[in-house]
Amino acid sequence: MKILSFRDTGYERFVAGLNRRAIPGDDVREVVGGIIDEVSKRGDKALVDYAERFDRVKLKPSELFVTADEIAVARKLVAPSTKRAVAASLKNITEFAKRSMRKDWSYRNAEGARVGERFTPFDRVGVYVPGGKAPLVSTALMTAGFAKAAKVPEVLGATPCGPDGTVNPELLYALSAAGVSEIIKVGGAQAIAAMALGTKTIRPVDRIFGPGNRFVVEAKRQLVGAVSIDLLPGPSEVLVIADKTGNPDFIAADLLAQAEHGGDSVIGFLTNSKALIGKVERAIERQLKTLSRADYIREVLDKGAFTLLVKKFEDAIEICNAFAPEHLSLVCEDENGWLKKVRTAGAIYLGPLSAVAVGDFLAGPSHTLPTGGAGRSFSGLRADQFQRRTSVVKLTAKAVKNSLETVEEFARIEGLDAHGRSVSIRVEG
Structure with a gap:
């Protein structure tokens, strides 16, 4: 030290x-860019090739997903003490998440219009759980557990398998207990690309969550736009x-x-x-x-x-x-x-x-947190990141009339006659 x-x-x-x-190095950006390009062009075939190259496992495209039988076997293999630990952690995660989710609200503005926000869960999200020397059971819970608490309908899990083609049973149990609906045996930047872009067998997600090495973090960064992300946890x-x-x-x-x-x-x-x-x-x-x-x-x-x-x-x-x-x-x-x-x-x-x-x-709070200095710009993973925000505006006849003068002035300044007319026609009518 x-x-x-x-x-x-x-x-x-x-x-x-x-x-x-x-900020990643040029070498990392180049490698990740190549992986994303390969997955974009070759889809499942690229994932199979990368699995053999990085994880030393031979898979067919039809074997990329964890099966229901594999999950059933995992449930039988997991010790009761592990199941109790998973349940205790999920309980705290759920209670914490409920208190941090955003709620719909509205009020009347100065002109009398009803304005507000509504929050709905994303339709389909992806959670990435790194592989390595130990199964990161807690990471599965502290990503997918928040998705479950936010009532996301579809959660795609991604984690690399071992050379024998299996995923650690404790990790499979945790993902299942946290409400993950599908699990792919894919790791690294290629997993992020698959979830963001989709392949023949893997449907793309709306947002990606979870930590990873510098290649995983860079893949998330490069794919912003094709998909949204939680943060940059390395x-x-x-x-x-x-x-x-x-x-x-x-x-x-x-x-x-x-x-x-x-x-x-x-x-x-x-x-x-x-x-x-x-x-x-x-x-x-x-x-x-x-x-x-x-x-x-x-x-x-x-x-x-x-x-x-x-x-x-x-x-x-x-x-x-x-x-x-x-x-x-x-x-x-x-x-x-x-x-x-x-x-x-x-x-x-x-x-x-x-x-x-x-x-x-x-x-209770998620341990998926910003690293590498990203904490200046990002907060840790939280339940409201699984919610989509939508603003809502409702005008009465009086509110439209009260808004007209100001809208017409902005329309005049910006040279947008049709904007002003779209309001005045409602007043005149």
Whole structure:
């Protein structure tokens, strides 16, 4: 783990480098553009070829979808404890989602017209669940679960299968429990292209949700317009900000947990307490000895973790706002006061007992959050993103008459005679 103090020569340069913009490299843009083009031209055949190339599995176009029998088998294989965990998480997700969905409203404006908004669920959405070393059951719930709560009629799930052509049973169970109506065994940028553009066997969706690697994120970015997206959630991140009151064991545990996400993870620890840094370092070493993946986690920490000793606590908050972390753990005196100064973070975990892992799996808000600096522009996934907004206007005869003078003036300024006439004809009639 890289450790820098505000007194160090390279400190200012390092901090300046944390002011990120979620912009992909030319190589990623080119690769993803090629994949999208191939899926657009060759459809299912391209998906089959990419599955063999990237996932080492041979599929026929007719085998791209998970079957009802496969889901039935998965239900039998999943342990009762897993089913209880899935149910508990879905319950909190549903309750949280209900409170964050937008509701229809209307009022009469100054001219007497009835204006308002109505919100309806998208007809068909896609949720992407990354593959990898572990089945991301919680990601399935925290994407598809929100779609279910918003009453989206059709949800298409996409996740890569293994070399044997099967998808992890716990993941299949979670997708099914969350209300996914179809599941394709496709991963990577090609899955995003298939959901956005459609193929012979896969009907396109209206909006795509879910996290992924830099190729998945870039595919979502390039396909905006053909489809809408939730946000740009890439490799996971955490920033822990603590003062002298921080518990070193808790902080170390959060940093180690984040490192489990993999080599592209970004892990930061900021404090104005030099003593706390030493305590956290020692706690990390103690806890590493108890973890089954200690060597892997240490490698991730060496590659993507940093600790900064800041001069003043407010400096840490300023760095956070520039960094825009996916997860922020804020542990300090007057935590509510400092919370008000945080402007850019995907999710905030307040106080020493608020483990990020509870948010990852159970708390209720989605853990699909903006990364790579995108938190300046995007919020985390939420239920109202599964709703389509439509404005509604209804005029009475009096409202039309009251609106005429202003409309005619705008029509005159902009040279749009027909616009003015379309209102005056209703008054004259």
